[in-house]
Amino acid sequence: MTADTPPLALDIDGTLTDGSGRLDPRTFEYLPEWDAPVVLATGKAFPYPVSLCHYFGIDPTVIAENGGVVLADGEVSYQGDPERAADAVAAFEERGGDLEWPTFDAINEWRETEIAANVSADEELFRSVAAEYGLEVFDTGYAYHIKTPGVEKGVGLRAVADTLDTDPTEFVTVGDSVNDVSMFEVAGRSFAVENADDAAKAAAETVVEGSYFDGTASVLDSLR
Structure with missing residues (x-):
């Protein structure tokens, strides 16, 4: 440099x-x-x-x-907690939620610390479940990311x-x-x-x- x-x-x-x-x-x-x-x-x-x-x-x-x-x-x-994010998404799907990605989910296939949902997903349910697990949802404009706070x-x-x-x-x-x-x-x-x-x-x-x-x-x- x-x-x-x-x-x-x-x-x-x-x-x-x-x-x-x-x-x-x-x-x-x-x-x-x-x-x-x-x-x-x-x-x-x-x-x-x-x-x-x-x-x-x-x-x-x-x-x-x-x-x-x-x-x-x-x-x-x-920096994040992948297990908690995975547990929260499992709960989201058990309650009828869908991440709204194609069958092959290239968005999340290789993620290690967070999970992303399409902006067409049920945002209210997604945020509600995230809060129960002490996680936050970050809207990038492209997707909703459920992740460790901070x-x-x-x-x-x-x-x-x-x-x-x-x-x-x-x-x-x-x-x-x-x-x-x-x-x-x-x-x-x-x-x-x-x-x-x-x-x-x-x-x-x-x-x-x-x-x-x-x-x-x-x-x-x-x-x-």
Whole structure:
């Protein structure tokens, strides 16, 4: 890492993608050349960002499951309680609830610390059961995540920074959703892309004009 190149913590969906949800091909030009650690932070299951790091050709440094699983410098740490989440979802389904995913549930197949339900699921029942098990439901706009209270991307970023022996305020973060707010609060500089939700825009230090990776690229260009 050079003195004038900050480490990055980047959300994936809505931030490294285009409007259709596809990964923007320009990410393969920007991220492998970044001369500092790049953290991929997502609400998705652990294998997704790890695989993406592999194809970018960068060191696997990730925050997955909204902070529930962290990988940095070859060390994996878990912030959430997977057994309690699984028990709560079992109770939800016993009471007639349905996670509303296809038969092959790729959303949850590889999750380790939380379980996600489609936004078409019975939210009231989902939240009620979560409360009984001392869990919380986090609405990312894409899904309802049942998880251990207090586990957030910001917690994950602190864990990454600690492992890398880096002050978390050295990081620059870019995101688009309410689940990026805690990461904005931990990082030294935070940017929301134009397509971000209201919570992310309100929490970010700067809202850029470009949407999706257009906005992210403008931030990276300004930092180089």
